[in-house]
Amino acid sequence: MNTLPQHAIHERHGAHFAPFAGWTMPIRYPLGVKGEHLHTRNQAGLFDVSHMRNLEVSGADAAGLLARLCPYLPHDQAVGTAKYTFFLNEQAGILDDLIVTRLSDDRFLVVANAANADGDQRHLEAHAQGLNVTIKHVPRTFVALQGPAAEAALAHAGLDLQHLAFMDATETDSGWFASRTGYTGEDGFEIGIPNDQAAAFLEALLEDTRVELAGLGARDSLRLEAALPLHGHDIDPDVTPLEAGLVWAIPKTIRSGGDYLGAAALTAIREAGKPRARAAFLPEGKAPVREGVRVLTDEGRDVGVITSGGFSPVLERPIALALVRHQPDLGPLHAELRGRRIPLTPTKPPFVPHRFKR
Amino acid sequence: MPDTYFTSEHEWIRVEGDTGTVGVTNHAQEELGDVVYIELPEVGTHFSKGDDVVVIESVKAASEAYAPVDGEILDVNTALEDAPETVNADAEGEGWMFKIKIDDASQLEGLMDRDAYEASVS
Numbered sequence: 001m002n003t004l005p006q007h008a009i010h011e012r013h014g015a016h017f018a019p020f021a022g023w024t025m026p027i028r029y030p031l032g033v034k035g036e037h038l039h040t041r042n043q044a045g046l047f048d049v050s051h052m053r054n055l056e057v058s059g060a061d062a063a064g065l066l067a068r069l070c071p072y073l074p075h076d077q078a079v080g081t082a083k084y085t086f087f088l089n090e091q092a093g094i095l096d097d098l099i100v101t102r103l104s105d106d107r108f109l110v111v112a113n114a115a116n117a118d119g120d121q122r123h124l125e126a127h128a129q130g131l132n133v134t135i136k137h138v139p140r141t142f143v144a145l146q147g148p149a150a151e152a153a154l155a156h157a158g159l160d161l162q163h164l165a166f167m168d169a170t171e172t173d174s175g176w177f178a179s180r181t182g183y184t185g186e187d188g189f190e191i192g193i194p195n196d197q198a199a200a201f202l203e204a205l206l207e208d209t210r211v212e213l214a215g216l217g218a219r220d221s222l223r224l225e226a227a228l229p230l231h232g233h234d235i236d237p238d239v240t241p242l243e244a245g246l247v248w249a250i251p252k253t254i255r256s257g258g259d260y261l262g263a264a265a266l267t268a269i270r271e272a273g274k275p276r277a278r279a280a281f282l283p284e285g286k287a288p289v290r291e292g293v294r295v296l297t298d299e300g301r302d303v304g305v306i307t308s309g310g311f312s313p314v315l316e317r318p319i320a321l322a323l324v325r326h327q328p329d330l331g332p333l334h335a336e337l338r339g340r341r342i343p344l345t346p347t348k349p350p351f352v353p354h355r356f357k358r
Numbered sequence: 359m360p361d362t363y364f365t366s367e368h369e370w371i372r373v374e375g376d377t378g379t380v381g382v383t384n385h386a387q388e389e390l391g392d393v394v395y396i397e398l399p400e401v402g403t404h405f406s407k408g409d410d411v412v413v414i415e416s417v418k419a420a421s422e423a424y425a426p427v428d429g430e431i432l433d434v435n436t437a438l439e440d441a442p443e444t445v446n447a448d449a450e451g452e453g454w455m456f457k458i459k460i461d462d463a464s465q466l467e468g469l470m471d472r473d474a475y476e477a478s479v480s
Contacts, residue, residue: 032446033417034392217391217418286395286439288415311394311417318395338397338413 004050005141005195009202013213020216021114023051028215036214037221037313040184041352044147045214045222046205053117054138054177054192057124058107061131066100066108069127071241071250071260077102082167082179084249086241087123088262092269093237094244096120097229099181099190101169109169109177111142111190113231127261140175141198146188146222148355149210154189157204161189166356180357183219185226185350187357225312227280227321227349233291234278234307234321242269243323245278245349276304277326280349283309283318283335283342293335295322295344303330312351319351320344363426363466364475370450371426371458373466378458382414382423385479387449390416393442398434399456405429407465412455414445427465429458 002023004010010017015026026048028036039045057065066074070085077083079102087095096116101109112120124135145154151162161178164170166187169179177192193201205211220230229235235244247255254260256267283289288311295304304324312319322344324330335342362372368386371378387393397413405411405425412423434456438444445453460466470478 027418028391032392034394037417221417287397287413288395288420290420311415313392313417 002051004048005139006048006050006198006202009199010048010213013206015213015215021051023114025051026213026215028217029213031212033215033217033221034313036212036218039212040147040186040214040218040222041314042147043210043212044145044149044153044188045184045218046202046211047144047146047214047219048141049144049190050140050142051114052142053112053114053121054140054142055110055112055121055124056103056107056136056138057110057133058136059131059133060106061128061133062106062108065124065128065131065133066110067260069123069261070098070100071254071258071262071266072100073251073254074100074102074108079104080169082169082181086246086249087120088241088260088266089237090262090265092240092242092262092265094231094235094239094241095123095237097231097235097246099179101177101179103169103171115232138192139195141193141195141202142190143193143202144182144184144188144190145205145211146182146184146186148187150186150188153205153208153210156208157201159191164189166358183226183228184222185228185352185354186222187355221310221313224308224310224319224321225314225350225352226354227351229321230308234323239276239323240266240269240274242266242274243276243278243326274326276323279304279322279324280347280351281320281322281333281344282347283320283344285342286318287337287342288318289320289335289337289342289344293337295324295333295335297333298331303327303333306335314352321349362472363469364472365424365426365469366478367424368479369423369426371466371469373460376460376463377432378427378429378460379454380411380423380426380456380458381454382445382449383475384449387446387453390414390419390421390445392417393445396438396442396445396455398436398438399431401431401434403431405431405458423455425458426469427458428461431456432459433457
């Protein structure tokens with residue numbers, strides 16, 4: 001089991017730990033999931049996401065390698081910007097979702113989900129054979145500071161990032177990385193810090209009353225309110241970006257007929273029609289309808305499954321994402337929960353509006 | 359002075375005559391985190407020891423409270439339906455979940471007293 005480089009800080013701040021994707025992770029702190037969630041929406045939550053792997057892809061063929069593996073246009077990506085993209089398999093299923101930042105002309109940072117990190121790195125290395133590309137794992141402390149007070153709290157701790165707009169990125173110092181990104185739906189930043197400088201920086205942030213530590217529990221409830229997909233749950237190697245409602249991340253010119261891995265399958269599915277589509281639901285009543293619960297029509301026909309479901313601390317009601325058969329006339333849908341029929345009202349995601357600083 | 363017993367599944371049962379009042383322990387509510395939803399049983403239902411009686415949902419996960427003894431549900435704490443957070447605030451008081459008519463008092467002998475329970479979770 002891997003331990004976060006700043007484990008001692010979390011321990012000192014009363015974290016409850018649990019294993020996640022091979023790491024001992026802080027799930028929550030004494031404030032509790034709900035408190036951490038609301039604090040992030042109202043001020044700023046500090047998440048240690050050092051379990052996510054930082055991979056530096058560099059060399060003359062770096063953009064070419066990424067253009068082959070990801071359905072976006074790395075050659076056109078401006079230096080100092082980050083893109084949300086994926087690794088696809090031949091069937092256009094999502095192997096992982098990623099943030100790829102162009103650090104310089106021939107240097108990219110790929111941030112991968114912990115559970116897929118080994119596979120992602122092998123995938124890059126396998127396809128880098130014969131190319132002028134180096135793939136380097138950069139172990140460091142990686143944190144997200146999310147919420148409306150994030151910019152001010154970082155400035156107070158000595159890191160002025162107000163010049164960054166949403167999805168901008170910069171290297172502030174040797175070994176440091178900062179981008180105006182995150183996975184909560186709030187304005188905020190993700191920051192890479194050399195391990196030997198991280199404790200002092202995090203403690204400086206935590207002295208600020210606007211900042212509270214937040215664990216994986218709040219991270220999950222925040223991203224669900226923002227209707228952001230979680231790999232291994234809402235998306236996986238059997239789900240395509242078309243079905244997942246993530247086609248916005250693929251530039252229009254290569255949605256059909258691109259030459260990245262999975263392009264042919266994606267083109268074929270676009271022509272034939274996607275078999276399933278993502279849906280967002282407000283389950284009636286107070287009971288959370290969680291992952292794995294089936295989605296049924298009035299006649300009891302099984303047409304889908306809840307992929308993420310929980311309780312929204314902001315809306316104070318259950319919310320859920322699902323994958324449902326792509327068919328216009330399914331009629332009213334419900335979930336069956338402990339023998340009771342829970343009507344599912346479709347809604348337009350996100351459940352809580354995004355507040356990115358564009 | 360009523361006797362209170364504890365289960366290894368983190369319920370408490372306070373016994374007065376042949377009626378037991380049941381809830382989850384303070385330790386359990388700490389582990390659960392913020393409780394957002396409670397589904398209570400119907401009054402009149404009979405449960406066997408170990409059956410799921412109450413669904414407890416926190417922000418993060420679903421769990422259950424079990425019947426500590428065999429018996430029929432006499433009353434439920436409907437206040438929890440509108441204020442499930444009471445389980446966090448006062449698990450062993452206002453956060454009680456149901457009252458059960460104890461079929462066989464000898465089943466209580468297999469449960470723990472407070473000292474034994476506290477030792478088991480420390």
